[in-house]
Amino acid sequence: MPSRPTAIPAELVELLDDAALSLHELARACAMSPEWVHAHVQAGVLQPLGGGASTEWRFASLSLRRAHRIAQLEQVYDADPQLAALTADLMEEVIALRQRLDG
Numbered sequence: 765m766p767s768r769p770t771a772i773p774a775e776l777v778e779l780l781d782d783a784a785l786s787l788h789e790l791a792r793a794c795a796m797s798p799e800w801v802h803a804h805v806q807a808g809v810l811q812p813l814g815g816g817a818s819t820e821w822r823f824a825s826l827s828l829r830r831a832h833r834i835a836q837l838e839q840v841y842d843a844d845p846q847l848a849a850l851t852a853d854l855m856e857e858v859i860a861l862r863q864r865l866d867g
């Protein structure tokens with residue numbers, strides 16, 4: 765069983781905005797296995813940039829944030845990937861709406 769994901773500091777995520785992570789880098793950053801990332805891409809829960817073979821997949825920093833949330837939801841609530849992804853979508857929407865209200 766994969767280890768529990770750790771919190772990623774916001775500063776680190778912001779630094780990654782222009783960088784693209786490989787499949788292995790994304791897996792390591794959210795404390796999950798590369799197989800977990802691959803399965804979630806195949807399920808349509810995570811989206812690599814561009815496409816191509818899985819050995820060439822690159823992920824934006826938003827994917828890191830999303831993967832981390834999904835992994836946490838799956839582990840804490842024993843949620844399946846699709847439910848965790850839907851919950852992550854709702855969380856992102858709430859954050860965006862709060863930012864609009866504050867801005």
